[in-house]
Amino acid sequence: MLSVSLCGNRLRNPLILASGVRGNSAELLIRAAREGAGAVTSKSCSLCPREGHSNPTMVADGGIFLNAIGLSNPGVEEEIGEIRRAVRKAGVPVIASIVGFSPEEFGRLAERMEEAKPHMIEADASCPNIEHGGKMFSQSVEDAVAVTKAVRAATSLPFSIKLSPDVPNIGQIAKACVEAGADCITAVNTMGGMLIDPYAKKAVLHNRFGGLSGHALKPIALKSVYSIRKAVGDGVPIIGTGGVACGLDAVEMIMAGATCVGVGTAVALRNGAFRQIAGEMREFMRKEGYRSVSELSLDEG
């Protein structure tokens, strides 16, 4: 009932561990697969190891997170081993996330990552905490296309480009990326935000700003996915991500136009999140008379 296909891979359900929430290690990706994820995405890795930002790097406030981890990761050479192990043992498709600081770096990362034979690559062009010259690559058509072309030239693996919701024209950016060779779009990354401790008179995060995820992001993610689907048409897969915490959230994301559903913050907030969300999706579909995920569509009449 829940199985879907994504860039030539069959997933037992459409729920994908979103990048970053479980980190870079094979063990944690394998654990998410055992917990019921249909596919898993690693935390973005860069060419060189990165320590990331100073603490505090993360704060929870109700159903939301604000994080400014600063892309701490062991670098691509170590990550290749982790991805290779995850591919061997996870039993579900593994998506390797890469992050560069120039289009050329994205290309080199994609080329190196081929060695680990992930099922897909995801190019993180939208980290709000790390910017090149004051902006994210996915903030302009030109920069997003440059990253897409560099990755396309470097690998024959299917790849998705991950976009930021913090733009007025996400559909236009997604369409340009597809025309430049992206096989899939992941939408969305976190949205820039800030929290203040009024007693300390300080920003809560050391980095001041962070990426907002979880419940508050859901309406923004739904609008983004809907706009992208309208712009790219039916054939292009979309991994709809942002604020999905229960089965109905996942159904909404698919009705907005997503092929698969990324789950991040909810994995940290809800034990057994994948199994529970999948169970709730099945229950909704059974009650409402849906036989497959492809039947979940928006009635726009």
Ligand SMILES: Cc1cc2nc3c(=O)[nH]c(=O)nc-3n(C[C@H](O)[C@H](O)[C@H](O)COP(=O)(O)O)c2cc1C
């Ligand atoms: C702690 C944390 C770390 C993250 N790290 C990454 C990352 O390395 N690369 C990336 O593309 N997205 C990263 N994200 C963004 C998530 O993959 C996801 O797009 C976002 O959190 C929205 O989904 P959610 O509301 O289900 O968490 C991170 C999110 C969180 C909460």
